[in-house]
Amino acid sequence: MTEADPRADQRWQTRDILVVAVIAVAFGVFFWAFGLVWAWLGFLGPAQSVLYAGWLLPAIVAPLLVRKPGAAVFAELVAAFVSMFLGSQWAVDTLASGLLQGGAAELAFVATRYRRYDLPVVVVASLAATAAAFVHDWVVYYRDYAPEALLAIAVAMGISGAIVLPPAAMAIERAVRRSGALPEGLP
Amino acid sequence: MGLSVHDDARTATRLGRTSALVKLGVAIVWLLGVVVTPDPRGSLTMGLVALAAARLLGSVPMRELLRGLAPLVVAACGIAVFTAIFAAANTASGAVLLVEVGPLVVSAAGAQAGLLVGARLLAIGAISVAFASTTSPTALVDALVQQGHVSDRFAFGALAAYGALPRLSTDLRALRDARQLRGLRADLHPRLLVALLVLAVRHAERLGVAMDARGFGQGPRSHYRPLAWSALDPLVAAGAGIVLALVLAATVS
Amino acid sequence: MAGFGFRFAGAERVALANVDLDLAPGTCLLVLGPSGSGKSTLAMALAGLLGRDVPGTLVGSLAIGSGDRGLVFQDADRQLVMERVEDDVAFGLESRGWPLEAMRARVPDALVDVGLADRPRAVVATLSGGQRQRLALAGALAPGPALLVLDEPTANLDPAAAAAFMARLAYLKQEASTTIVVVEHRVDDTWPLADRLLVLGRDGRPLAEGRPEEVVERDGARMIDEGVWLPRRMEPAPPVSAAPILGPDGEQSSSAVLEVLGLGFAYVAGAPVLQGLDLAVRAGERIAIVGANGSGKSTLARLLVGLLPPGAGSIEIDGLAPSRRPPANRLALAGLVFQDPEVGFLATTVDEEVRLGLPRGAGTETRAARLMTALGLPLETYGRRSPYRLSGGEQRRLSLAPALLREPRLLVLDEPTFAQDRAGVTTLVEILRARAEAGTAIVAVSHDERFVASFATRVLELRGGRLLDRGAS
Numbered sequence: 001m002t003e004a005d006p007r008a009d010q011r012w013q014t015r016d017i018l019v020v021a022v023i024a025v026a027f028g029v030f031f032w033a034f035g036l037v038w039a040w041l042g043f044l045g046p047a048q049s050v051l052y053a054g055w056l057l058p059a060i061v062a063p064l065l066v067r068k069p070g071a072a073v074f075a076e077l078v079a080a081f082v083s084m085f086l087g088s089q090w091a092v093d094t095l096a097s098g099l100l101q102g103g104a105a106e107l108a109f110v111a112t113r114y115r116r117y118d119l120p121v122v123v124v125a126s127l128a129a130t131a132a133a134f135v136h137d138w139v140v141y142y143r144d145y146a147p148e149a150l151l152a153i154a155v156a157m158g159i160s161g162a163i164v165l166p167p168a169a170m171a172i173e174r175a176v177r178r179s180g181a182l183p184e185g186l187p
Numbered sequence: 188m189g190l191s192v193h194d195d196a197r198t199a200t201r202l203g204r205t206s207a208l209v210k211l212g213v214a215i216v217w218l219l220g221v222v223v224t225p226d227p228r229g230s231l232t233m234g235l236v237a238l239a240a241a242r243l244l245g246s247v248p249m250r251e252l253l254r255g256l257a258p259l260v261v262a263a264c265g266i267a268v269f270t271a272i273f274a275a276a277n278t279a280s281g282a283v284l285l286v287e288v289g290p291l292v293v294s295a296a297g298a299q300a301g302l303l304v305g306a307r308l309l310a311i312g313a314i315s316v317a318f319a320s321t322t323s324p325t326a327l328v329d330a331l332v333q334q335g336h337v338s339d340r341f342a343f344g345a346l347a348a349y350g351a352l353p354r355l356s357t358d359l360r361a362l363r364d365a366r367q368l369r370g371l372r373a374d375l376h377p378r379l380l381v382a383l384l385v386l387a388v389r390h391a392e393r394l395g396v397a398m399d400a401r402g403f404g405q406g407p408r409s410h411y412r413p414l415a416w417s418a419l420d421p422l423v424a425a426g427a428g429i430v431l432a433l434v435l436a437a438t439v440s
Numbered sequence: 441m442a443g444f445g446f447r448f449a450g451a452e453r454v455a456l457a458n459v460d461l462d463l464a465p466g467t468c469l470l471v472l473g474p475s476g477s478g479k480s481t482l483a484m485a486l487a488g489l490l491g492r493d494v495p496g497t498l499v500g501s502l503a504i505g506s507g508d509r510g511l512v513f514q515d516a517d518r519q520l521v522m523e524r525v526e527d528d529v530a531f532g533l534e535s536r537g538w539p540l541e542a543m544r545a546r547v548p549d550a551l552v553d554v555g556l557a558d559r560p561r562a563v564v565a566t567l568s569g570g571q572r573q574r575l576a577l578a579g580a581l582a583p584g585p586a587l588l589v590l591d592e593p594t595a596n597l598d599p600a601a602a603a604a605f606m607a608r609l610a611y612l613k614q615e616a617s618t619t620i621v622v623v624e625h626r627v628d629d630t631w632p633l634a635d636r637l638l639v640l641g642r643d644g645r646p647l648a649e650g651r652p653e654e655v656v657e658r659d660g661a662r663m664i665d666e667g668v669w670l671p672r673r674m675e676p677a678p679p680v681s682a683a684p685i686l687g688p689d690g691e692q693s694s695s696a697v698l699e700v701l702g703l704g705f706a707y708v709a710g711a712p713v714l715q716g717l718d719l720a721v722r723a724g725e726r727i728a729i730v731g732a733n734g735s736g737k738s739t740l741a742r743l744l745v746g747l748l749p750p751g752a753g754s755i756e757i758d759g760l761a762p763s764r765r766p767p768a769n770r771l772a773l774a775g776l777v778f779q780d781p782e783v784g785f786l787a788t789t790v791d792e793e794v795r796l797g798l799p800r801g802a803g804t805e806t807r808a809a810r811l812m813t814a815l816g817l818p819l820e821t822y823g824r825r826s827p828y829r830l831s832g833g834e835q836r837r838l839s840l841a842p843a844l845l846r847e848p849r850l851l852v853l854d855e856p857t858f859a860q861d862r863a864g865v866t867t868l869v870e871i872l873r874a875r876a877e878a879g880t881a882i883v884a885v886s887h888d889e890r891f892v893a894s895f896a897t898r899v900l901e902l903r904g905g906r907l908l909d910r911g912a913s
Contacts, residue, residue, distance in 0.1 A: 014404050015395030017341055021348030022355075022391035026383050029355050065388070078345045081327075082352070085319050092214045092315040140222055140307070141266060144300035149273035168377075175381040179788040180829040181388040195561060325523050347521040353565055354517050358783055364747050365784040368776055369797030369842055370768040382786050385828060389782070393518040400487050400511040401519075401579065402535035409537045411530035411547075 010114060012068050019182075020062050024075045027058045028082035052157050053165035056129045059105040060122060060169040065176060069106075069114055072125070076102030097136045104132035122166045130161025193323035201419060202245035202321040207330035209420045213427040214318045218311060220431045227299075227306035229438035234310035236430055241317035255316035259309060267305030274300045324349055325412075333414045340404045347398060351390055358386045446481055446490055446498055455481040456644045457499075465586070466617035468633050470624065470652070473640035474667035474861040475833045479623040482640070483591040486621055487511040507586025508536075514592035514859075516572035519579065525567070526551070526560040529578045536583055550582040553615075554608050569733050570601025574608060581612070588612075589621045594629060595859050598733040598887045602629050609633060625861060631671045641666050667863040672890065697723050697757060697849050697881040698744065704752030704905075705736075705743060713739050715905040717753070721850070721881045726872065728892040729885045730910070731902035737885040738779070740902065741854045744883065745774035757850050775843030779855035781835040782828060784842075790830075791823040794841050804845075811845055816867065833864035840871065851875060853884040857891045869895050 031054075062075030080098035108125035109117075134157050142150060176182070197203050202210070217237070221230045241247045274297030277284075286293040293301075328346045331337040362382050366372070399405075446456045456478040463469055473479045484490055487509050490498060510532075513519055522528040526547050533543045551557040554574040567575065573593060580588060590609075594602035606629040613620055613633060624630050637655045639647040647666065648659040656663070656674055663670060700719040706712040713736040721727055731737050742748045743755060746762025755761060757773040765773070778784045787793040794812060798804050812819045815837045822830075827838055836856070843851060853872075857865050865888075872895060876882050886892055892899055899910040 012340070013395075014340065014344065014399050015392055017344035018348055018391040018395040018398070019388055021345045022351055022387045022394070023384060024345075025348045025352055026355050026387035029352065029359055030380055030383065061384075074341065074345075078348065081324075081345070082349060084315055085324055085349075092218050092318065093311050095215065096218065141270070141304055144270060144275060144297075144303070145273045146275040146278060172377075172381055172384065175788050176384050176388060178826060179381075179385045180826040181385045181392075323523070325527065343521070350521060350523065350564075351517070361778060361783040362786065364742070364776075365778070365786055366797075367747060367767040367770075368745070368784075369786075370771045370846075371797050372767060378786055381788070385785075385788075386783065389828065390518060393513070393515070394521075396484075396489060397511070397513060397519040398521060400489060400509075401521075401532040402508075402583070403531075405535065407537050409534050409539060409543070411527060411534050411540070411543050413540060 010068050012070075016066050016068055017074075020066050020071050020075050021078050023062050023065065024058055024078035025082050027061075027075075028079050028086065031055070031079070031083060052130065052133065052160045053126075053168055056101055056105075056126065056133060056161075056165055057169060057172070059102050059129045060125055060165060061172050063105065063109055063125070064117055064122070064169060064173040065182065067114060067117060069110070072105040072109065072129075073099070073102035076105075093140060097133060100132040100136050101129045104128035119166060119170065122170060123162060126165040126169070127158075127161045130157050130165065133157065193326070197246055197321070198323070198326070200244060200246045200321070202240060202423070204417060205321075205419045205423045206334055206414065206416060207322045207327040208334045209424050210318055210322055211327070211330075213424065214314050217314050217427065217431060220435060221307055221310045221314070224435060224438045225303070226438035227303045229434045230303075230306040230310035232434055233430065234306075234313035237310075237314045237317040241320055245317070245321040247317075247320040251320060252313075252316055255320065256309070256312055259312035263305040263308040263312075266308055267301040269301075270304045271297045271301030276300060329410070329412055329414055332408075333410060334416070339408050343403070344398075347394055348391065351387075351394065354390065355383065355387060359383055362386075446478075446485060446496055455496075456485070456640075458645050459500075459638075459640075460646070461638065461649075463619055463621070463636070465619050466613075467635040468613055468620040468622065469636045469638060470622050470627075470630055470634035471638045471640065472624065472627065472663070472668045473647075474642055475864060476831050477640035477642055477666075478644040479640055480591050481644075483511065483589050483621065483623050486587065486589045508583045509587045509589060510580030510583065510585035512573075512576050512580050512588070512590040512593050514595040516569065516576045516596070519576040520564050520572060523563060523565075524560075525556060525562045525564060525575060528564060528575060529582050532579055532583050538583075546582055546584075550578040553581060553612060554578045555604075568601070570597050570604055573597060573601070573605055577605070577608065581618075585618065587619045587621065589623075591623045592625060592859070593622070594624070594626055599889070600732055602626065606630060606633065625669055625859065627669050627671050639663055639666075639668060664862070667861045669862055669890075695723050696720050698883070699756045700744070700753070702753030703743065703750050703755060705739060705748065706751055707739075712751070712905055714743075715752075717906050719900070719907055721883060723849070723879045723881055724876045725881055726876050726895055726897045727881075727883045728896035728899045729883060729902055729907065730887055730889075730892060730899060731885075733887075735902045736905065737902055738854055741776060741852045741883075741885050744850065744852050745776040746770050747776070771846040771848060773848055774850040774852065775846055775848040777839055777843050777851070777853040777856060779858050781839035784839050785827040788826055788828075789823065790817065790825055790827055790838060791819060793827050793838065794819070794845070797842070798845065808841075808845060811841060815841060815871070817841075832859050833861065833867075836860055836864060837867065837871075840868075844871075844875070848880065850881045850883065853882070853886075855886055855888075856884055857886060857888045865891055 058075045058079045059072045063071040076098035077095070080094040083094050084092060105125040105128055108121055108128050112121055134154060138150070142153065217233055221233055224230055238252055241252060242249060271293045272291055274294070276296035277292050277294045279296070283295040284292055285295055285298055324346060328342045332339045332342045359379070362379050366376070366379070459482065471479050471482060481490070485502060490496065520528050521531050529547045529550050530543050533546065548557060548560065551560060554577050556571060556574055556578060564572065564575065573596070577593070594605055597605060609620065610633055612618060622630050622633070631652065634652050636650065637652045638649045639655065639659065641647040647662060648655045656670065660670065660674065698719065698721040700717060703717040704712055704715045717740070729737060729740065739748070743750060746765065749763040755763070760773060762770050762773050785793055787796055794808050798808070809819050812822070817834060817837055827835065830838060856868055860868065869891070872882055884895060900907045901910050
């Protein structure tokens with residue numbers, strides 16, 4: 001199915017919508033379990049934030065698997081609504097953080113007009129999403145923190161966004177593609 | 188996983204009949220209010236009003252509301268404690284120290300900061316519980332599409348995907364069983380996530396084909412559950428606005 | 441249809457070729473064929489989905505009279521979209537832009553037609569499998585299609601639900617003169633309905649076509665060769681189940697491998713699924729457990745291998761309770777094969793899938809390679825392929841590998857013939873017989889009567905939470 005017009009490629013078909021939405025729901029299910037682990041990891045203090053990448057996976061994995069405009073935002077929104085209806089800890093706030101994280105990641109992909117999905121772009125998207133998450137968390141939770149503590153968290157999240165998230169997301173994408181679950185014609 | 192049951196009785200209550208769009212708007216605006224208010228009593232008030240509204244105007248049983256809040260209590264305490272420990276106020280000059288354990292100090296101001304964040308988290312949770320218990324996903328999607336003019340393909344696509352949730356949880360359990368059957372521990376190994384995603388994608392593919400076979404997205408869509416604005420909507424919105432204004436006025440002074 | 445053919449994008453071989461078909465309105469066509477013969481592709485073609493939703497190349501012509509088409513798949517979960525019964529029926533109508541009054545009139549009628557009229561506001565997730573499939577049928581029927589295509593609609597249903605579904609279909613054929621095309625493996629229920637028969641061969645080309653009795657007379661033997669199921673009364677008598685298993689010294693083995701006493705289990709307190717259940721299985725025995733969907737068969741399967749702890753009573757394999765041992769130590773005791781092979785895959789290549797969890801070492805490698813070749817999936821050719829891309833039969837055989845490799849004393853299978861054609865089932869029965877002869881105790885949960893007849897030495901029925909003897913077969 002070759003398209004002469006590259007713009008036609010970027011239109012969402014039903015199956016694209018569903019793939020992103022179901023991925024988001026699957027992440028919602030996974031988060032439910034991950035959330036319990038996260039609470040216990042809280043005792044590690046700021047170091048816990050290195051694993052923050054876990055929460056940002058949908059924003060990066062969804063666009064990698066369905067390379068259409070808005071995939072990151074749509075995925076994060078669906079995941080947020082799902083977790084809200086499931087009664088997760090962060091509730092209505094996930095809408096805000098989801099929107100910010102997804103939007104930030106989206107910017108990185110917009111910048112390459114949705115044509116490049118290699119490591120540099122993924123790293124930029126990951127850092128953007130992590131930065132957005134940090135800003136959101138600062139506003140909601142960390143406003144009264146000591147600067148040293150803030151720095152520690154920022155560093156941990158920076159590591160997460162630059163070194164943990166990109167390879168994890170790309171590895172997941174590769175594994176899913178290798179399984180042949182995505183048929184031809186789904187770039 | 189706690190999913191509220193939205194039977195017809197609940198949908199007929201005052202909050203049930205309020206547009207989901209209005210409720211969502213209120214939830215978001217209140218979220219901002221809670222984040223902004225500098226007094227824990229402000230957040231707590233708003234949280235309590237939200238719960239009361241759900242209880243009184245939405246007929247949600249108390250037990251369900253408390254069950255929704257339960258996971259948050261632990262998180263709120265944790266956040267409060269950590270904020271108190273890491274508060275900037277602890278090292279400010281003239282700090283009144285409450286607790287000293289080795290290098291960790293907690294000042295009165297730090298403790299107050301902790302309380303503020305804890306209350307904030309609880310309030311956010313209460314608002315969400317109130318929203319989720321008085322709004323069914325179907326109602327939300329209907330409101331978004333009919334009143335919010337969101338794309339019906341995306342909204343209903345998301346709703347269909349949400350319907351796959353029980354199937355995905357069963358799948359996750361089967362995958363964990365499969366791991367056990369090979370002698371591996373059933374923790375959340377990354378392989379599990381990949382396998383779950385693969386199953387999710389395959390399910391999505393098939394669901395998409397089935398939806399297309401039913402004519403989805405191939406023309407303008409009509410509505411079996413037509414929604415209309417009612418008098419409740421501006422009332423609820425105004426009521427919520429007034430509460431917010433009062434709380435902010437009282438606390439930001 | 442004339443000279444119709446189709447190849448999926450990226451596939452090496454053609455899925456369908458040279459199909460010529462001429463259906464008069466109001467007739468019912470039954471499509472048969474072994475795994476991989478392109479039956480589902482044909483169903484999708486008739487529903488107008490090929491080329492548009494499903495990428496690939498089309499050959500030939502396809503002309504369907506004016507009017508909508510409705511499509512029903514085997515898996516209700518993948519067709520039902522909304523939370524409540526009536527909303528789901530209305531979904532197709534909404535998508536086609538029907539006016540409100542018309543929808544309000546039509547939805548109850550569709551529900552009456554499929555026997556679900558009593559609970560229009562019910563939550564879909566609370567319906568049984570059979571009810572959900574009927575709901576899917578209602579959804580397909582609501583727009584009043586001229587052509588109704590069904591792809592293995594009863595595959596997931598137990599015999600009672602399948603019969604109920606087919607009864608509805610018969611009623612519809614009578615009342616509404618819709619043209620119906622059914623693709624099926626399970627022939628017995630559908631045969632009475634069919635006016636015409638189309639048999640596809642393994643290569644995707646039609647083998648035979650015409651009136652059912654004529655086709656069977658002409659080509660019956662060929663059909664059986666290709667692996668197509670015929671109605672029971674038309675098949676040669678199934679092979680007699682083996683004589684009681686003899687031990688290596690020629691005497692009947694009497695060592696009990698599995699002993700279950702007074703087993704009780706409930707997911708929710710006060711609603712026991714199983715109670716007071718007893719079962720004893722000896723080495724080399726082949727037990728089949730039948731029962732309606734929802735009777736607790738899958739729960740029993742999971743309990744037997746230790747995935748669930750018993751609520752009451754005891755389960756012992758060789759004297760040890762499987763649920764009390766850590767997973768690594770359970771392997772030698774019991775293995776379980778799932779109903780849907782895909783849900784048990786944990787890797788993205790066949791190689792990894794087979795090796796996962798096994799200790800490294802030359803011994804295991806050779807054993808694995810030998811087993812895979814015996815299963816018809818030699819690692820040299822299949823190793824790098826993805827489990828999800830294999831055919832249904834291949835996936836089923838692959839799903840046996842992890843359990844077989846660990847040579848447990850007890851092997852439990854949950855609906856092993858799910859969606860298998862004749863060749864698949866025959867191979868499966870052979871493999872299981874060989875295992876039994878080697879001393880494994882085998883318990884298969886199934887509602888496939890033909891499989892049970894050719895496989896089991898003893899048949900038990902799960903009813904009311906207990907196992908009742910149906911006698912040796």
